[in-house]
Amino acid sequence: ETGVTQTPRHLVMGMTNKKSLKCEQHLGHNAMYWYKQSAKKPLELMFVYSLEERVENNSVPSRFSPECPNSSHLFLHLHTLQPEDSALYLCASSPSRSWNTEAFFGQGTRLTVV
């Protein structure tokens, strides 16, 4: 266990649905991240929050909407997704956005868009 918990572990949704992914950490970390993992591709950094403020948005389509209500929780709201959005979505946290700290990852949410 890394201390980062993601729910749900698996999600199947239709293209017209609205759903949310949740990430929780009680490690006292100040930075949280969403990554997308697709087969045979490098992990794609989607969003970065530092001290609850979004500091990075890597040209992610607006059908993905992040929310960070406090330093322990991070959400990814999904709506009108496409089949190509099917992937493993990983949440991570780190003590700070710093050069000498590693990230701690959750187990991921396996998303399937049908």
Next chain:
Amino acid sequence: AQSVAQPEDQVNVAEGNPLTVKCTYSVSGNPYLFWYVQYPNRGLQFLLKYITGDNLVKGSYGFEAEFNKSQTSFHLKKPSALVSDSALYFCAVLSNDYKLSFGAGTTVTVRA
């Protein structure tokens, strides 16, 4: 831009044999390099990192990595592989704006 490359999609070794997973990097300035492992149906777990100091870095589960500045490499090694080491391994570099960029991953299969 900072990036890493993992030239091998797959590495297959017999249990007890040495294991090497290759990684090369491209950065401006000092590189901050990481290795992560992902077991089936799990998230990524941190193995080790190179920030500064000794070129040989020791990490979890008996793994180590050698930083080679002249060859811009950071290969992951284990002297004697176990079947339980079978997993997906990612090399990563931290950019100047604190973004962690990952390679595409290398699938390691250790056969009994």
